[in-house]
Amino acid sequence: MQLTKENITIDAAWKLMNEINDPEIPVLSITDLGIVRDIKLNEIEIEIFITPTYSGCPAMNVIAMNIRMILWQNEFKKIKITQQLSPAWTTDWMTEAGKQKLKSYGIAPPVGKSFDKNYLEKLLVECPHCHSMNTKLISQFGSTSCKALYQCNDCLEPFDYFKCH
Template identity: 55%
Template sequence: MVTAVRNDADLRQRAWDAAAEVVDPEIPALTIADLGVLRGVAINNGCVEVAITPTYSGCPAMNMITLEIELALEREGFKHSKVRTVLSPAWTTDWMSDDGRRKLKAYGIAPPQAGSGRRALFGELEVACPQCGCGDTEVLSEFGSTSCKALWRCRSCREPFDYFKCH
């Protein structure tokens, strides 16, 4: 019995590692693990089940992410897999890894600030420019290049940039 549990743990880790390498098609600098979209992996009767949570309901990238997870698992030898979308609890930017936040900034997108959701609601959000680091920035539009981003501009270097919205 101990061997079966260990084998399931090994299989679960292999499956997690394969799924964790899948990139977000809208922000290819980030993996779904960086984003916190990858929520869990289970082994049930030899079948791999991966749980993912979209950054917001209706996210168009989820179909592609599901397909890419299935392909990644198949490449690792998992013939029977299932990807399940979990909507509760709702995804939050607090689930993003620190590494993911660094990758976003390097990619030119201002990362969400941990715990800044309430300040954003009351217009007190300060976002540093990912190009020059200046904090003197302004919102141009709540709608950026994708639904999970807003368009901002730096008043110092005058460059526009995406800001990953807090949820």
């Protein structure tokens, strides 16, 4: 789709956002993750509101750059990217499609909802490889801020779990 300053619409901008993948979890788009919070458009500029998953997430700079690039490539020159901290990002915003994509990529999607105060307690995480529920937590912190490290007791494979947050 070729967008120009004249025909760009909010919908078209959202579609472009769907094409940007998270640099650390390339099967998920930034809209699957719920990182793009809002898009505002007026005659002179487009403003994209993004929220960080974790305060120190190093992917945010890359994501902002990719947003700028794709809009720029689509003929939109005046772009503003605003970081929005509140409401704080939560995995509750992750789309169902996103969860399915995570699973087939080998990462267990978040279990439960973040407002459930028991989410930090013992929970059942399904092994994304053999679908066994007999798994154990190896470490609360994994290869990126948003993941924990689990292992399957049946197929013995270690796997990443996308933490409920």
